[in-house]
Structure formats: structure tokens, C-alpha cells
Amino acid sequence: MGDIHLNTTKKTPKNTAMATTTLMATAPATTLTAITPSKAPPKTPTATPAQERTEIIRRIRTIIRTDQLISGERIGTERALAERLGVTRAALRSALDTMERNHEIVRLIGRKGGIIVSDGKLIRNIDTIESLPAIARRQGFTLDTTVLNATLTVASPVTARHLGLVEGTPVYALSRLRKLSGTPLSLEQSALPARLFPNMLTIPNFGKSLYGTLRNQFSVEVSDAEENLDILEASEEHAMLLNVPTGSPLVRIRRDAYTSDGTPVEHAVDLFVASRIRFTLKATGYVRLSASA
Template sequence: MTAASVDTLCVRLRARLVAEQLGPGDRLGDERSLAEQLGVPRGQLRAALDRLEAQGLVRRTIGRGGGVQVTDGRIERNLNTIEGLPDIARYQGFHVDTRVLRVELTTAGARERRLLRLPEGATVHRLSRLRLADGRPLSLEESHLPADLFPGLAAQDLGSLYRTLRTVYGVEPEYSDESLELAFADHDQAALLEVDVGSPLVHVRRTATGTGGRPIEAAHEHFVGTRMRFHLRKYGYVHPSTTPPDQLTQPAQHPAQHPAQHQNPRRTS
């Protein structure tokens, strides 16, 4: 294998992306089938893919449906599942690090009591985290959790919150209600996310409910708008004029259908 042969293969792969009009998220194939189709050794193919990956053109994903995918550097989050960011990113070939900025035990405020259905005087854990994908800041997340459900949470591994809730406390979300809106980075957010003040952010508000029907988390996240993509599959047509308001916000009864990289989702956050 020579540098020239790798150069030639990179050109062929780029031409294939153009010829097949492949865009972000589209699958190019797995390494074995690509090597066979192109008539090259897998070692040579890997060298070419390494170069294209370094250029931000493709990513190699793992798991069922894994392989080589076209990318624009964004992580795609499927809104039909309750997968956590570390697993979502890992399926798509990214590595996520979590920095815990703050964790405290405090008396619940009025909004926390309302969202988590807590009585006056109840206590909550407040957890702030910064997520990084491949070393680049991706999101800021603040979670509020009932302290009576999760005693001693501050001493646990908080890098993957839902995994800790499941493995340590035996609690996991059955469904979550989320809303998305546009926001703009303030001074503190801009400094942590390494963007300019006023940069567009995707603001996600979430309330997660456990299997017993009790809210287990109220959270809000701010994602860097240029580093994330959201996917949603909708079913049927709802007639607001004839549909009772309470049914407009009920969890979907259809099984979640989502891209191959999200098969067999783990409820981890």
C-alpha cells in the first residue's frame, strides 16, 4: 500500500458520495462490502477512511446497522427514544465526555415541586453538566431529581445519569415529555460552550416519568445549534378541533421507529 494508492481511493470514495447524492446520516456501507465493491484490501480502505474521517466527511459507527456513514460533524438525536447522549454519540462514532459542573442537595422551588409533583419542603438534587463530543463542547444540561428517590446521588457516577438511576436505584424512565425552542447563548453559556455570545442554541425542556407514573427528573438542555440534528417520526394526523387536549400530549402508542444506529436503545443519559 502506497500513499498514492490511498490518495486514489480517497478520490474514488468522494466521487461515490457525489454520484450517489449521499448526505449526512446516509450509509455508505460496511468496511467488508466496501472493500469488495472497490476491489481493494481492507487495510487500504481503512487508511482512506481514516483520512476522510479526519476531514469530517465520514464516520464509522458501531452496533447493528453500523458501518461507514456520511457526516457533517453533527450528532443526530432521535426524539422518539429515551436514549442518553453518550450512547447516541457512541452509535454514531463520536466519543462523549461529561464534566460535572455542580451537584447540590437543596429545598425544591415552586417550579420543581410542580414538575416533579413534590410536597412543600421536599428536597431535590440539582445537577449541572457539560457534554463534549470528540473534545468539543456540545451541550449544557441541568437536571432536578427527587432526593427521596435517589439518596446519596452526589456520590454516584454522574457521567451517565440514567444508567446510574437504573443500576444503583432500580429506576428508569418509561416516557418523557419534551419541548424544543430556539435560545441564544448568554455570557456564561457562551464561555462554557466555546461559542460567541448570542449564538443560536437549541433549548430542550424535559420531564421524565418512571414506570410507576411518578416524575423522576425535570431537566433542560442547551445544545450548540451547529453541532446537533434532531430526528422525529410522526404518526397520522391529529385534528386539534376534535381531539381532547389531554390526548394531544399523551405518550405515543406506536413503537418507536428510528434509524439503524439507534436500534436496541439503552435508556441512559
């Protein structure tokens, strides 16, 4: 049997190669436009310190008017008012300085202190021995003192009784005029035992701050005082010196001052123009005036 040869030819079909299709995403054409930057909005001008001070003063006045605060009433503490207004304490102090110079407010220290409404009158506590110059200075006023008369004389019956002296004992008699920011405020007449303060009348400016002179020159500290207050009408002489019409109301304070050991050092009668000062008093309890009360 003859050999059979199988001749197998593997044919590759024509055009059988796979066509590769490439899909290309074509982005839409973008037109680039040059952007011209717009003008920045105008900046709000920053207030100057003077403008800020003026605005704070305006707002404080509005608080006083809206809350119907009257002279002597408390606006608040510096911290509380700064928070209420939303300003710094430094800016508030600048405004308060201006208002205090204008005598619209006073600033008091202590537990009951704070910013107090003022009507331009000097505020004096009736139960204090603080000197008038110190009170005025603390409230932003200028107090000028003119010594009208200062002599070495002898104690009258009234003076001797109040100072615990024998009638005729040598005493100093002083008369002073006080002006508050240039306006007459008070007439003060004082008597002091001469033996306690030798050569006092020769000390320069001794009458400007009498208690200061006693403390600094003689080491005598006034620690207590008894005062009586009443009202009288200005005489022609008083009216002329205080620049008020005759018959104007005056507040009279009669005072006896003592050292800590009870030694009398001054008997005084002060006359204040009633329209230029306000007196305050803190009541601490019931005071029995007589055994039958």
C-alpha cells in the same frame, strides 16, 4: 529307336539381381544458437495496507461527491460498498475507521442503518432515551462531562409540577457541561427526587452518565421521556460556557423522564450549540394535536 536325353540347363542371366535403392531423407542443417533469457518484466509493487486504505478513502469521497450525498444520507451497507469498490470488507473497515474518526461518516446499526455521510455534527434522534455518552461513543466521538454544580435543594414550583412533588420537597439539582471531542456542546440542568436516590451525590462520577448511575446504583431504568424543542439565543453566561458569541442560536430541549410504571425521575433543560448537533425524527403517522384539528 535310340533313347533321347533332354539336358535342360537353367541359365541365370548375368546381373539380373534387383538393385535395391535406399532413399534417405536428409534434414536441412540446423544451426543451434544459444538463447540468452530476457529480463523478466518488473513486478508491480504490492500496495501497503496504508496505501490501500488511502485509496479506498479517496474512492469513497469520490462517491459522496459524485452522488451529491449530503450529511445524514446513506452511502450504503458495508457489504454493498465493498462489492462496489471491489475490495475486501476488512480493508473497507480499516478505511471506514479512519473516516469515522475524522467524522466524515458514521456507521449505524439496524434495519435502516449503514454508512451515513457526516459533517462532523453529533446526530441525535429526538425520540430516543439513549444517553448522550452512548450516542457519542457509537458515532466515534469523545464526550467529556464536567459537573459544574450539584446540590441538595428544594423543589421550585416548576420542578415540583414536572416531578409530581409538593413544592419544597428535597431534590437534587445538577448542572453539567458536555464537550464533544474537546469542543463545548451542551449545558444540562437536571432535577431529580432525592427520596428515590439517597446519597447520590456521594457516588464517584455519578454525573458522567446520569442514567447509568440510576440504573447501576439504584436499579432505576428510564424507559420513557417527553421532550419539547425550541430555539433561543445564548445569554452572556451561556455564551461564555459554550464558547460561542453572545446571541448564537441554541437548541433548548425540556425533558421529563419516567420509569416504566410512570414514576417521574428527572426534569431537565438542555441547551445545545445549534451548529454542533443535528436532530432527526422519524414520523410514524398523523398526530392529532387538538380536538378541533
